[in-house]
Amino acid sequence: MNKPIVATTSLAGCFGCHMSLLDIDERILHLIDLVDFNKSPINDIKKFTKTCDIGLIEGGCCLDENVHVLQDFRKNCKILISVGECAIMGGLPAMRNGLSVKECLDEAYLNGPTVKNHNQGKVMPNDEELPVLLNKVYPCHEVVKIDYYLPGCPPRADLIWEALVALIHGNEMDLPYEVIKFD
Amino acid sequence: MSQKITISPVTRVEGHGKVSIHLDDNNQVSQSRLHIVEFRGFERFVQGRPYWEAPVLVQRLCGICPVSHHLAAAKAMDVIVGAGTGDGLTPTGEKMRRLMHYGQMFQSHALHFFHLVSPDLLLGIDADPAIRNVIGVAQNENFQALAVQGVMMRKYGQEIIKHTAGKKIHGTGAIPGGINKNLSTEERDLLLNGEDPLNAAKMIKWAEEALALFKDYYHKHRDFVDNFSYFPSNHLSLVRKDGALDFYHGVLRAVDAEGNKILKDVDYQHYLNYIAEEVRSWSYMKFPFLTELGKENGWYRVGPLARLNTADFIPSPKAQQEFEAYKAHTNGKPNNYCLHTHWARLIETLHAAEVIKDLLEDPDLQKDDLVVKGKRMPEGVGLLEAPRGTLFHHYEVNKDDQITMANLIVSTTNNNQPMNNAVENVAKAWMNGQNEITEPMMNAVEVAIRAYDPCLSCATHALGKMPLEISLYNNHNELIDQMQSDYTHTKSS
Numbered sequence: 001m002n003k004p005i006v007a008t009t010s011l012a013g014c015f016g017c018h019m020s021l022l023d024i025d026e027r028i029l030h031l032i033d034l035v036d037f038n039k040s041p042i043n044d045i046k047k048f049t050k051t052c053d054i055g056l057i058e059g060g061c062c063l064d065e066n067v068h069v070l071q072d073f074r075k076n077c078k079i080l081i082s083v084g085e086c087a088i089m090g091g092l093p094a095m096r097n098g099l100s101v102k103e104c105l106d107e108a109y110l111n112g113p114t115v116k117n118h119n120q121g122k123v124m125p126n127d128e129e130l131p132v133l134l135n136k137v138y139p140c141h142e143v144v145k146i147d148y149y150l151p152g153c154p155p156r157a158d159l160i161w162e163a164l165v166a167l168i169h170g171n172e173m174d175l176p177y178e179v180i181k182f183d
Numbered sequence: 184m185s186q187k188i189t190i191s192p193v194t195r196v197e198g199h200g201k202v203s204i205h206l207d208d209n210n211q212v213s214q215s216r217l218h219i220v221e222f223r224g225f226e227r228f229v230q231g232r233p234y235w236e237a238p239v240l241v242q243r244l245c246g247i248c249p250v251s252h253h254l255a256a257a258k259a260m261d262v263i264v265g266a267g268t269g270d271g272l273t274p275t276g277e278k279m280r281r282l283m284h285y286g287q288m289f290q291s292h293a294l295h296f297f298h299l300v301s302p303d304l305l306l307g308i309d310a311d312p313a314i315r316n317v318i319g320v321a322q323n324e325n326f327q328a329l330a331v332q333g334v335m336m337r338k339y340g341q342e343i344i345k346h347t348a349g350k351k352i353h354g355t356g357a358i359p360g361g362i363n364k365n366l367s368t369e370e371r372d373l374l375l376n377g378e379d380p381l382n383a384a385k386m387i388k389w390a391e392e393a394l395a396l397f398k399d400y401y402h403k404h405r406d407f408v409d410n411f412s413y414f415p416s417n418h419l420s421l422v423r424k425d426g427a428l429d430f431y432h433g434v435l436r437a438v439d440a441e442g443n444k445i446l447k448d449v450d451y452q453h454y455l456n457y458i459a460e461e462v463r464s465w466s467y468m469k470f471p472f473l474t475e476l477g478k479e480n481g482w483y484r485v486g487p488l489a490r491l492n493t494a495d496f497i498p499s500p501k502a503q504q505e506f507e508a509y510k511a512h513t514n515g516k517p518n519n520y521c522l523h524t525h526w527a528r529l530i531e532t533l534h535a536a537e538v539i540k541d542l543l544e545d546p547d548l549q550k551d552d553l554v555v556k557g558k559r560m561p562e563g564v565g566l567l568e569a570p571r572g573t574l575f576h577h578y579e580v581n582k583d584d585q586i587t588m589a590n591l592i593v594s595t596t597n598n599n600q601p602m603n604n605a606v607e608n609v610a611k612a613w614m615n616g617q618n619e620i621t622e623p624m625m626n627a628v629e630v631a632i633r634a635y636d637p638c639l640s641c642a643t644h645a646l647g648k649m650p651l652e653i654s655l656y657n658n659h660n661e662l663i664d665q666m667q668s669d670y671t672h673t674k675s676s
């Protein structure tokens with residue numbers, strides 16, 4: 001049997017979910033025996049080179065660019081998993097959802113104590129190189145269909161490991177109560 | 184014909200990044216920029232939240248070194264609850280936090296060296312990108328043991344964090360005025376004398392070996408290491424009051440490229456008197472500078488290189504010995520060699536391991552006096568040395584305990600101008616006059632950035648390479664050539 005192919009990405013996340021994957025420690029060496037990685041931070045593959053079996057998504061969507069990446073993952077992965085609170089429900093970045101983007105930008109670039117006396121020209125980041133902020137932060141399932149959810153902030157390493165092993169072997173997995181409540 | 188080259192994404196940290204490089208008609212680099220392309224709005228949306236939430240909220244900006252944000256926010260909240268700055272806590276409170284922080288420093292530095300830098304050093308900057316990652320290192324039988332060592336060093340640091348903060352990522356250990364748990368004797372024994380290799384003595388030994396590995400590489404590739412993106416700059420960090428290297432608490436010091444003190448051990452509660460930030464339209468990340476020197480000349484570097492330039496000595500014996508050899512290399516003057524950052528980082532790793540062992544042997548960690556409270560204050564600044572450099576947190580809190588103002592200058596932001604300089608330097612050195620952009624040239628740009636900011640790289644780079652895309656545009660902004668780091672090459676016109 002061919003090894004299942006896994007892809008991962010970080011959208012509007014803090015990379016803590018990827019770090020939690022690294023916290024499987026020595027098992028990372030077994031993981032490379034169990035699966036092949038395609039597009040992922042862990043290698044050089046920038047664009048999907050083949051259809052993947054499992055896509056792990058960290059983070060929700062706060063930029064137009066996040067939406068494009070997520071849609072690309074949906075197109076190229078048979079199973080998509082929202083990993084962690086940000087992917088599942090926006091997480092901490094979604095705390096800006098009650099505010100306008102302008103208020104947030106003004107605070108950072110015009111009103112903050114280290115800028116307010118030093119930005120007479122009222123310069124704002126607006127270059128064509130910069131992606132556009134969405135009006136709010138969206139959880140992944142509002143943008144594309146998501147097949148599974150792994151709760152936690154971040155989901156603990158054992159949970160990520162068990163989920164991957166269960167999926168690879170076609171088993172069901174148990175989510176104990178204490179990992180489902182927010183942490 | 185003039186061209187624009189875009190490297191995207193360089194990766195994320197507290198943000199995603201990309202690089203654009205403009206070439207003029209003669210293929211000379213006319214402009215290069217590192218754009219940070221992500222914005223969160225934390226400063227605004229944290230307003231209205233109760234102050235005690237800050238240490239658990241803010242760390243979710245960055246899961247790569249969350250302990251740094253957790254503790255910087257907690258230090259600011261110490262001031263708010265009247266527990267003073269840094270030295271106001273109980274010995275147990277302060278030492279538990281130190282243990283957490285040095286554990287974080289140790290795991291972050293180990294991750295950076297083994298997972299990110301070692302592929303470049305062991306396999307070569309121009310090695311096939313398909314194997315130039317830590318998996319490539321692990322699968323190479325000569326280096327397998329080393330890869331395992333890296334994984335275990337990171338694991339050890341993460342275990343320390345788990346036992347001090349409650350969990351490995353986004354813990355809750357530090358609270359305003361102190362800490363919510365001490366270290367049980369079982370936990371202490373586990374960390375101090377745990378089963379091989381997870382014990383303090385082994386970590387010191389492995390840190391020494393990693394340092395020896397780098398020094399060996401340096402002796403073989405001296406010209407490359409010395410000449411890669413060298414430029415003079417100012418350097419800023421915390422130092423202990425007596426001038427010792429300290430990651431957790433102290434006073435702010437800055438030196439210029441010659442070693443003259445341009446910020447003389449000031450109290451960081453007054454950082455606003457000395458530091459300001461410039462906004463530029465092409466990046467979401469601001470550009471900090473020393474106000475006295477102004478926007479042009481006031482920028483500075485932070486991180487391992489800067490810390491070993493500002494500190495007078497290292498308060499642990501083995502690291503101090505290494506420090507003396509390192510300083511002798513530049514005759515005691517500040518070190519401005521970009522790639523020597525790795526050397527400095529490994530000396531710090533050794534120091535962190537020594538401090539961890541000393542702390543674990545300290546009976547204060549088993550005492551029960553955990554929290555201090557005093558006169559409630561309306562404003563507080565928390566500062567510490569994160570793995571990547573000085574981290575500023577500043578909050579104002581109203582009578583209802585709500586945060587009304589938050590200002591953060593994170594390590595990566597402090598290094599914004601230096602990273603831009605490094606990119607420019609390398610772009611000019613590697614791309615000027617070249618007709619074709621090759622993968623090693625792109626990697627060279629990454630290598631320069633990676634030296635400053637493990638996060639910028641370890642983000643997408645946690646196990647290997649960050650994906651890069653370089654696009655060449657003509658002066659009408661039409662795409663004429665595109666190249667990806669997995670060596671696919673497309674021509675579109």
Ligand code: SF4
Pocket residue numbers: 012013014015016017058059083084085086087091092152153154155243246352353
């Ligand atoms: S869920 Fe938590 S750990 Fe994961 S990206 Fe979001 S904030 Fe970071």
